[in-house]
Structure formats: structure tokens, C-alpha cells
Amino acid sequence: MRKFRSKRVMYEHISKEILQSTGIYRTATQCESRFKTIAKRKKNQDTNNRTSGQTRCQVSYEEEFAQIRAADDSIEPEVLRGVHSVTYKSAPKPTEEASTSSSTTAPTESIDHSSSEPLDDSASEATENAGNQQRKRKNKDEAGRPNAGRMRHMEYFFERMEKLNQEREAKKDEREKGEKNVIWSWLNCTGTTLLH
Numbered sequence: 001m002r003k004f005r006s007k008r009v010m011y012e013h014i015s016k017e018i019l020q021s022t023g024i025y026r027t028a029t030q031c032e033s034r035f036k037t038i039a040k041r042k043k044n045q046d047t048n049n050r051t052s053g054q055t056r057c058q059v060s061y062e063e064e065f066a067q068i069r070a071a072d073d074s075i076e077p078e079v080l081r082g083v084h085s086v087t088y089k090s091a092p093k094p095t096e097e098a099s100t101s102s103s104t105t106a107p108t109e110s111i112d113h114s115s116s117e118p119l120d121d122s123a124s125e126a127t128e129n130a131g132n133q134q135r136k137r138k139n140k141d142e143a144g145r146p147n148a149g150r151m152r153h154m155e156y157f158f159e160r161m162e163k164l165n166q167e168r169e170a171k172k173d174e175r176e177k178g179e180k181n182v183i184w185s186w187l188n189c190t191g192t193t194l195l196h
Helices: 007-022 028-050 062-071 094-105 121-128 148-190
Strands: 079-081 085-089 132-136
Touching: 007 028
Parallel strands: none
Antiparallel strands: 079 085, 085 132
16 A cells, blocks of 8 residues: 555545545545544444444444455554464564665565475475464463462362262262161061062
8 A cells, every 4th residue: 555654645645536536626634534533433333332232333334444454455463363373463673674675786586486396384384484473372281381379279179079979979878778778677577578
């Protein structure tokens, strides 16, 4: 996307484009105030949609803002979050800047990417990760040191549950033993025998 020295110059350029495309003259100040009004409405509608208990409202000009974001290649998020990784955008190191500035003055060789040979995975990964720091979320079984306080609570919980289960089993055994004793005593009183 085109860079402007100042926002005033940008809004003047926008007013010229409006005049060329629609034939209607708008000043740079009018373009600026209209953009600010639309951005403010969008912000309020987004805030309303995030608020719990509020009815959702249609965000005006959402498609247009999405097109602007898609066309503007200068807008890049600082953090890219994926399912298994988080990528942080970082500034290039001073050594990289020096090498890129010196390489712009020297003639560069063109690289043919159309060859049918497969690229080395490790080399392609190294070039993809150049300039970016990447942290991968570990699996649960590979997680680092757990919180000691929480682990104490969990251990206490499991110990307590084990004791409760043992007590429950003991009561169940006593109850079954008591029922057998009642049946045997009843059988002894009546003089009947059980046939197997």
C-alpha cells in the first residue's frame, strides 16, 4: 500500500480519488471526519457485540474495512496465534539490516523456484523462521514444571477421594456381611437349609 508523508496528504489524495471516480468534490477535512465517524461507529458496535447481555448488532461497513485490511500489506499483527504455535513478529537484527543494505547495491542472482526438485525441509524451515521467533505449545504430557501450590491441592484432593472410596467400600462390605448374618440367623431360626 502507498505510504504518505502525513495523514493530511493521504486525505487530500482520497478526496482527489473521490472526485475522479464519482465527480463529487469532497475536501480532505470532510474525508477525514467521515472516516473518523465510521471508525467510531464500528468501534462502538464491536464493543456492543462483545458485551455480555447486549443484543448483537450488524457492524456497518465491515466488508469495506475487511477489504482495506486485506489490501493494506503494511498492517501485520505482532503476534500470530495458531492451534499449535505462537509466532512473534520481531524487528530484524542489526547484522541482518547491514547485510540486506549491502546486498541491495550489489547485483542479485535470481533463484529458480520452478524446478521439480524437492527442497530440503530443514533448509526451507530455516528460511521460513528467519526474522521470527516461534514458540510451540507443548503437549500436556510434555508440559513444564507444574504450579506447586496447585499440585498440592490436587494431591490432597486425590488422597481425600481415595480415603472416601475406601470408607465407602468398607461400609458396603459391612452392610453385605450384616445382610448375610441376618439371612443365616433367619435360616437357623426356621430350621431350613439352602440347596446349592
